[in-house]
Amino acid sequence: MPRFVIPLTVALVGLILFGHGALIHAKAIVAQVLLDRAFSQTIASGQPVKPWSWADTVPVARIDVKRLGVSTIALAGSSGQALAFGAGHVEGSAEPGEPGIALYSAHRDTHFRFLRDVRIGDEIDVIRGDGKRFRYRADASRVVRFDASDIDPVTDRAELVLSTCWPFDALTQGPERYVLHATMIPE
Amino acid sequence: MSETIDTDIRSSAHPIRSWIVTMLLFLLLQAGAVLLVGFAALFLSITPGWSAEGPLAPLTKPADARSGALLFKSDAGYAEAPRLGIDVDIVVSGPTARARVTQLFKNTSSQWVEAVYVYPLPPDSAVDTLKMIVGDRVVIGDIKPRQEAKVIYDQARREGKTAALTEQERPNIFTNSLANIGPGETVLVQIEYQQPVAQVAGEFSLRVPLVVAPRYNPKPIVQSVDLRPYSDGWGAASNDPVPDRDRISPEVLDPAKTDPVNPTRITVRLQAGFALGEVKSHHHQVTIESPDAKTRVVTLAEGVVPADRDFELSWKPASEKMPSVGLFHEQVGDADYLLAFVTPPAVAAATQRPQPRDVIFVIDNSGSMGGTSIRQAKASLLYALGRLQPNDRFNVIRFDDTMTVLFPASVPADAEHVGDATSFVSGLDARGGTEMVPAMRAALTDDGSDADRVRQVVFLTDGAIGNEQQLFETITAMRGRSRIFMVGIGSAPNTYLMSRAAELGRGAFTHIGSVEQVEERMRDLFAKLENPVVTGLSANFSEASADLTPAVLPDVYRNEPLVLAAKIDRLAGSLQLKGRIGDQPWSITLPLSGAAEGKGLSKLWARRKIGDAEVARTMRQMTPEEADGAILKLALEHQLVTRLTSLVAVDKTPRRPDGEPLKLAELPINLPAGWDFEKLFGERGRMPAMQKDRRAEGDGDVQLAALKRPVVPTTPATITLPKTATDAELSMLIGLAILLLELIWLAALRRRAAN
Numbered sequence: 001m002p003r004f005v006i007p008l009t010v011a012l013v014g015l016i017l018f019g020h021g022a023l024i025h026a027k028a029i030v031a032q033v034l035l036d037r038a039f040s041q042t043i044a045s046g047q048p049v050k051p052w053s054w055a056d057t058v059p060v061a062r063i064d065v066k067r068l069g070v071s072t073i074a075l076a077g078s079s080g081q082a083l084a085f086g087a088g089h090v091e092g093s094a095e096p097g098e099p100g101i102a103l104y105s106a107h108r109d110t111h112f113r114f115l116r117d118v119r120i121g122d123e124i125d126v127i128r129g130d131g132k133r134f135r136y137r138a139d140a141s142r143v144v145r146f147d148a149s150d151i152d153p154v155t156d157r158a159e160l161v162l163s164t165c166w167p168f169d170a171l172t173q174g175p176e177r178y179v180l181h182a183t184m185i186p187e
Numbered sequence: 188m189s190e191t192i193d194t195d196i197r198s199s200a201h202p203i204r205s206w207i208v209t210m211l212l213f214l215l216l217q218a219g220a221v222l223l224v225g226f227a228a229l230f231l232s233i234t235p236g237w238s239a240e241g242p243l244a245p246l247t248k249p250a251d252a253r254s255g256a257l258l259f260k261s262d263a264g265y266a267e268a269p270r271l272g273i274d275v276d277i278v279v280s281g282p283t284a285r286a287r288v289t290q291l292f293k294n295t296s297s298q299w300v301e302a303v304y305v306y307p308l309p310p311d312s313a314v315d316t317l318k319m320i321v322g323d324r325v326v327i328g329d330i331k332p333r334q335e336a337k338v339i340y341d342q343a344r345r346e347g348k349t350a351a352l353t354e355q356e357r358p359n360i361f362t363n364s365l366a367n368i369g370p371g372e373t374v375l376v377q378i379e380y381q382q383p384v385a386q387v388a389g390e391f392s393l394r395v396p397l398v399v400a401p402r403y404n405p406k407p408i409v410q411s412v413d414l415r416p417y418s419d420g421w422g423a424a425s426n427d428p429v430p431d432r433d434r435i436s437p438e439v440l441d442p443a444k445t446d447p448v449n450p451t452r453i454t455v456r457l458q459a460g461f462a463l464g465e466v467k468s469h470h471h472q473v474t475i476e477s478p479d480a481k482t483r484v485v486t487l488a489e490g491v492v493p494a495d496r497d498f499e500l501s502w503k504p505a506s507e508k509m510p511s512v513g514l515f516h517e518q519v520g521d522a523d524y525l526l527a528f529v530t531p532p533a534v535a536a537a538t539q540r541p542q543p544r545d546v547i548f549v550i551d552n553s554g555s556m557g558g559t560s561i562r563q564a565k566a567s568l569l570y571a572l573g574r575l576q577p578n579d580r581f582n583v584i585r586f587d588d589t590m591t592v593l594f595p596a597s598v599p600a601d602a603e604h605v606g607d608a609t610s611f612v613s614g615l616d617a618r619g620g621t622e623m624v625p626a627m628r629a630a631l632t633d634d635g636s637d638a639d640r641v642r643q644v645v646f647l648t649d650g651a652i653g654n655e656q657q658l659f660e661t662i663t664a665m666r667g668r669s670r671i672f673m674v675g676i677g678s679a680p681n682t683y684l685m686s687r688a689a690e691l692g693r694g695a696f697t698h699i700g701s702v703e704q705v706e707e708r709m710r711d712l713f714a715k716l717e718n719p720v721v722t723g724l725s726a727n728f729s730e731a732s733a734d735l736t737p738a739v740l741p742d743v744y745r746n747e748p749l750v751l752a753a754k755i756d757r758l759a760g761s762l763q764l765k766g767r768i769g770d771q772p773w774s775i776t777l778p779l780s781g782a783a784e785g786k787g788l789s790k791l792w793a794r795r796k797i798g799d800a801e802v803a804r805t806m807r808q809m810t811p812e813e814a815d816g817a818i819l820k821l822a823l824e825h826q827l828v829t830r831l832t833s834l835v836a837v838d839k840t841p842r843r844p845d846g847e848p849l850k851l852a853e854l855p856i857n858l859p860a861g862w863d864f865e866k867l868f869g870e871r872g873r874m875p876a877m878q879k880d881r882r883a884e885g886d887g888d889v890q891l892a893a894l895k896r897p898v899v900p901t902t903p904a905t906i907t908l909p910k911t912a913t914d915a916e917l918s919m920l921i922g923l924a925i926l927l928l929e930l931i932w933l934a935a936l937r938r939r940a941a942n
Binding site: 007010011013014015016017018019020021022024025079080083084088090092093103105106107108109110112139144147148149151152153161164165170171172174175177179 | 788906907908909910911912913914915917918919920921922923924925926928929932933937
């Protein structure tokens with residue numbers, strides 16, 4: 001039935017496109033499960049544990065927002081490959097709990113989708129690989145260009161910055177980033 | 188569940204509605220299937236995604252290859268790397284230049300740091316002095332055999348003493364290591380070298396390389412076996428063409444992501460010894476002062492520049508006539524060292540008819556040539572093709588990690604073939620690795636026909652390879668009657684490779700640093716290719732006994748001087764040079780008593796003797812042991828850094844407290860100007876962008892000013908935020924829309940079929 005050839009080809013293209021999008025979400029969801037397991041082992045053993053044997057990055061922190069009931073695992077580094085699986089701890093930024101800005105980035109449509117719901121005053125917990133928990137309070141948010149963040153990671157307070165693409169509902173990639181700033185609450 | 192629906196549908200009285208329901212169900216199931224496929228594919232697709240780390244070409248960055256760099260990277264990124272300022276101060280006196288390079292290492296971190304900096308020097312430079320300045324103490328370095336120096340350095344490093352080590356990686360690549368720089372501290376390392384002034388085509392020039400271009404280091408494929416005598420036939424196979432690959436591949440910063448680093452200040456005090464005419468800097472804006480007719484002081488107009496391209500200065504005498512002879516001497520101990528420049532007359536040129544030639548053009552279109560380099564190379568080659576005579580024959584070879592030989596054999600340079608070659612060259616694009624050896628082998632493969640023709644290989648490349656020695660061995664083994672002319676392309680070509688390959692190939696070399704230079708330099712090169720040379724040269728001292736370098740005098744091309752260095756026992760009598768220009772005999776006699784005082788000539792003589800020994804080693808005229816022995820003796824006697832000797836300076840007082848860790852930091856370098864980062868390293872690897880806002884310019888002032896003052900706080904840095912959006916939603920929406928349209932279409936088709 002040659003007249004079905006063209007419709008079937010078009011259907012295939014549609015399927016592939018849909019599958020591609022679905023795959024991104026599938027990766028994000030499944031990887032978090034594996035990462036969560038690896039991170040728990042990391043805390044228990046005190047050694048970095050790879051989420052799967054061929055991974056070249058390790059989970060380094062968990063970010064929780066209690067009010068929203070969300071939690072996401074962050075990986076070392078913020079390469080495109082790492083960001084497909086979880087949030088990334090941006091190279092060159094400080095460790096959480098230490099003086100300086102700890103900067104995490106993740107995709108707006110997967111792991112950091114919840115950022116749109118975080119309000120100023122919300123508490124954000126960051127658990128480090130050594131099991132220590134640090135509590136931050138969100139105190140500012142703004143929208144900046146990716147290359148003009150004005151974020152200097154060298155400060156004398158312990159600060160946290162979560163960044164993702166902006167606007168949240170856009171379908172294409174743009175130069176603007178949503179930046180949420182939080183400061184550590186002393187114990 | 189689906190069964191019940193099915194029954195429902197079958198029992199339905201409305202066939203169209205039931206059909207729509209079926210289709211929707213199909214869609215739902217399909218979506219489920221896609222998700223399932225997606226999950227399955229996740230685990231299949233992860234593997235390549237994660238393992239494809241780094242570039243395809245084996246162009247190593249130490250960050251990929253070294254544990255030290257990993258440590259350096261993992262903690263707090265480049266903010267921890269010591270910062271560097273460079274000051275180059277050169278005094279040209281007549282035929283030689285004395286350069287003092289001061290590298291200022293500033294440790295901006297709160298930890299003790301060991302800094303390693305890879306930097307280039309001219310290939311004929313004789314490095315003889317190392318000084319380290321810590322606080323108010325100046326420590327002078329000693330020359331030691333390389334292994335010994337390394338041991339001394341390592342020991343000092345362990346004991347917490349500040350120490351500096353200068354090593355030669357290639358004749359034009361050196362490494363400075365500096366151990367135990369305290370938190371917030373600034374340490375100065377100063378090296379000095381002697382260099383001869385180049386003299387070509389009526390012009391004197393000086394080249395100061397400022398950056399080591401990233402090298403392509405071929406993968407170990409061919410095993411080379413080194414059988415030593417008395418080993419009863421057992422030898423060790425060396426697998427790697429570039430065994431020291433990580434020593435010559437420092438981290439390269441992506442110019443799109445970071446501002447240039449390593450601010451450099453250059454001052455040249457030019458005392459030419461004659462009234463100066465035009466003085467020109469080819470790649471930098473300069474300010475030129477003239478205290479008197481014979482002296483110029485050249486400084487950079489911008490004050491400091493990032494170290495990302497070679498500095499090239501050339502000067503001409505005020506009078507039209509170029510001095511054709513120069514004779515200088517220096518007395519050291521009871522020996523005299525002589526340096527002679529003789530430019531043979533060009534008179535015979537006109538009477539000679541150019542011989543028909545076979546010219547093989549080889550063009551490098553590897554990734555390192557991306558950007559402006561490939562444009563310069565193509566322009567040069569197109570110019571060369573235009574210069575071919577009808578009775579010449581030619582061929583064109585292009586190479587990256589693959590190779591194309593345009594014609595099966597050399598073809599006559601008629602309009603048709605030249606046209607073919609022109610369009611072939613115009614279509615070239617820079618990508619891939621740099622496998623230079625097979626290309627050189629192809630170019631040197633000579634079918635032996637037409638033995639009366641002159642066979643010339645014109646090789647256009649930036650020389651950005653780490654396996655120079657393999658290339659030299661290929662040339663030595665295969666050169667036959669061919670002569671090799673190297674054309675160095677780009678802002679930071681590998682001068683050592685160019686000059687040594689041309690020397691081994693008995694040809695000449697030239698540098699093209701910008702598109703504007705193409706025509707002038709290629710014209711000069713062609714003048715050499717087309718015009719007769721002075722051949723059969725010999726030198727005789729009437730009274731003194733001399734140790735001469737080069738031992739076998741090379742042929743000399745038009746407009747090029749013969750440069751001789753000799754160690755003589757007494758400054759008396761004369762030096763006579765004899766040779767042939769075409770068919771005519773030519774000779775010249777220089778009275779030694781007329782030699783003017785020169786500086787550092789003994790070092791230059793020793794450096795050239797060392798170069799001769801390296802060549803003899805390559806050409807198997809000396810065994811490796813003999814050559815190494817000769818090099819070591821010369822180097823220790825004249826205090827020179829060579830492949831076998833290093834300078835080491837150790838501050839006597841231990842400073843780093845016990846138990847404090849020492850971090851290794853390899854200083855990143857700039858990408859040479861005009862290079863294309865993506866062509867070289869593939870898709871932009873993610874490199875920390877911490878250097879942002881730390882511009883070479885402003886920082887240079889801070890750093891160089893800090894020579895005397897305490898460390899000034901640095902300007903704030905900013906972070907570039909990563910890309911954090913996927914096209915998941917978009918592609919899912921488009922996919923769904925297409926599927927929906929598809930359904931409507933199918934429905935229409937079905938209805939028509941039903942009708």
